[in-house]
Ligand SMILES: [Zn+2]
């Protein structure tokens with residue numbers, strides 16, 4: 001315990017650097033999640049001010065998830081507490097334009113309204129009618145995490161590409177180059193966080209992961 005505290009205060013520069021970068025990352029994550037909820041709440045207030053959809057905002061909670069999931073948003077209903085929780089997916093917030101993400105929020109608000117009024121929710125006619133009024137998408141927005149992320153290795157280049165299949169640039173990154181600056185790039189298997197830069201690296205990662213591939 002003492003030692004952990006000591007690293008941050010008196011550690012070698014490189015270690016202190018590591019610690020502070022970890023702390024910064026945690027702060028950034030907190031901030032992004034706070035920002036997502038804050039913007040969603042403001043949007044909710046604006047939407048509800050402009051229409052007569054009766055939602056009890058005191059019985060509405062918000063949470064942000066980073067678990068790779070297929071949906072940009074979801075709505076949970078706690079029937080005992082009669083509280084609805086809108087779950088928003090951070091990766092969707094980061095990739096969508098705000099307009100599209102706001103549509104996800106409105107879609108989930110219709111679920112909240114149904115849960116609070118009727119104790120159940122679906123995508124039936126009642127849902128569709130309100131979704132149309134709120135100009136919300138009628139279907140839950142499906143959101144698929146890419147399976148692979150290609151990332152340029154040049155320090156000053158932020159080129160990134162997403163792939164769902166093990167295409168040639170995924171399997172043999174050594175024979176391709178960054179789409180922006182022409183540098184080499186690495187490939188990350190998103191689920192496991194494993195990365196490689198060559199065809200043999202790809203083979204090694206695949207073999208090491210086995211069933212988790
Ligand atoms: Zn839905």
Ligand SMILES: [Zn+2]
Pocket residue numbers: 152153154157158159178179180181182183
């Ligand atoms: Zn590049």
